[in-house]
Amino acid sequence: MLMILELDTSLLNKYNISINQLVFISLVLNDNQPNNQDIQELLSRVNEEEIQELIQRNIVVVNISDNNQIYSPSKELLESIKKDRESMFNEFYEVFPVYVTRPDGTKGFLRANINKCRKEYNRIIGKSKAMHNHIMACLRYEIDDKMRTGKIGYMKTMWKWLTQHEWECFEEQMNLEQQTANSYGTGNLKNLTI
Numbered sequence: 001m002l003m004i005l006e007l008d009t010s011l012l013n014k015y016n017i018s019i020n021q022l023v024f025i026s027l028v029l030n031d032n033q034p035n036n037q038d039i040q041e042l043l044s045r046v047n048e049e050e051i052q053e054l055i056q057r058n059i060v061v062v063n064i065s066d067n068n069q070i071y072s073p074s075k076e077l078l079e080s081i082k083k084d085r086e087s088m089f090n091e092f093y094e095v096f097p098v099y100v101t102r103p104d105g106t107k108g109f110l111r112a113n114i115n116k117c118r119k120e121y122n123r124i125i126g127k128s129k130a131m132h133n134h135i136m137a138c139l140r141y142e143i144d145d146k147m148r149t150g151k152i153g154y155m156k157t158m159w160k161w162l163t164q165h166e167w168e169c170f171e172e173q174m175n176l177e178q179q180t181a182n183s184y185g186t187g188n189l190k191n192l193t194i
Helices: 010-015 020-028 037-044 048-057 076-094 115-127 129-149 157-161 166-182
Strands: 058-064 068-073 100-101 107-109
Touching: 010 020, 010 166, 020 037, 020 048, 020 058, 020 068, 020 076, 020 129, 020 166, 068 166, 076 129, 107 129, 115 129, 157 166
Parallel strands: none
Antiparallel strands: 058 068, 100 107
């Protein structure tokens, strides 16, 4: 069984913690994680002093139930993560165009339904800073592409953009363009004459 654990590396500097503590916090935050051998293996590598430090600094709290220690995120940690998620949506909201001029000459306002959009955006990214960064890169790429080709008038509303996963349409194009740019100039140099 493969276990994928996403680590929010911004917590390293924010709380000045070790990589082991980051893994531990990530396991605590991932409340739908099954209790399997992979997790036990990871937990065995985090020493008790590192866990105690997280408890003393009120990053993690521990409750004892039936002789089992149950770790959970502190209110402060959850508040901090909530603020980070709000700032991620705010960044997305600021980059998304306010309105465009449609091909028929009318204005299309794109950022309506802000509360629904915020909930949907947070559902999509979850706690993932990496997903946020990926969506932001795709959005910026799409805006640049539409501006360059004169098709900005066809930009979808924020709600449709999120619910229809529009970033997926542009991630392939963006990746292909980056691969092409990276491979440019790496051809055979034997034929080069000076």
